[in-house]
Amino acid sequence: MPSLILSLETSSAVCSVALHRLDDGRLVGQSELRLEKSHSSHLSVLISQLLENMLHTLADVAAVAVSDGPGSYTGLRIGAAAAKGLCYALDIPLLAVSTLAALARQIAAATVPTEDLLLCPMLDARRMEVYTALYRPDGAEVLAPTPLILDETSLAEQTTHHRVLCFGNGAAKFQTLAAGNPNVAFLTGIEPSAVAVGALAVEAYARQEFRDVAYYEPFYLKEVYTTTPKS
Incomplete structure (x- = not known):
């Protein structure tokens, strides 16, 4: 079987x-x-x-x-x-x-959980944009996956009351912007x-959360733009 x-x-x-x-x-x-x-x-x-x-x-x-x-x-x-x-x-x-939930699961498995900790996977979406979400160490979703243009105020509300641990191939773009925030920490090399x-x-x-094989499409989060190559 x-x-x-x-x-x-x-x-x-x-x-x-x-x-x-x-x-x-x-x-x-x-x-x-x-x-x-x-x-x-x-x-x-x-x-x-x-x-x-x-x-x-x-x-x-x-x-x-x-x-x-x-x-x-x-x-x-x-x-x-x-x-x-x-x-x-x-x-x-x-x-x-x-993908973001799985990234958070990787870090949660190697992290000592605390009530004030939020896990923040960030995937590079080009320029100063990332795909991100927030999770508690037990996997509960706090912020649904979203495209986020990074600046000094990004995640300001969440970092007021929580420690936020950022990781993933988009996190480096946020590290300089958040350098003055003691409630934000970073992990490198997480894929x-x-x-x-x-x-x-x-x-x-x-839970039998199966997808329709014929009609399944990945969750791109943003509309995909294609261009015609120049001849």
Whole structure:
């Protein structure tokens, strides 16, 4: 009987996959690749190698989870297409996990929780804009995912009564602006991971929060603009 969740994270420059057990949520294995613009050519290879290394096959996979966004438009499209293809071929459920919530889960797992602490994942959205949200260490959402143009007043209301821990590939843009605020701290080198996606996906599977395989689209948060290349 299939007993694993296969999770895909392609929302950033890091392409990662993970396997979790459904019964106890235990991490079985993970693999990642840090190469720019490599997702389309390496994602399927990472999946195959991880299954082989862990002595499993696709027949052992009960559901596929994908990082839902926000994040890289191209990366999210690649992850969604791969997840939908696997679910359709294997006739198994699809799960979608917020990229920001998964980032917060990564930090919460390694942070001592306090009542005044808020976790603030930030993903780069170009220029001085980020995709961000606020979570308590227990995962409760305080501020829903939103595009935020950063300035000296950003998150002023929240930092008046809370300590805010910022991380993710967009946080560096806020660090100088918030330098004078003692209630704001930063972590560096934090990238989205399929491990956190899988941990949340196990919980979502128990609640049967499945997505429609045919009509699922990633959560881009902002309208995607495309331009015609100059000839």
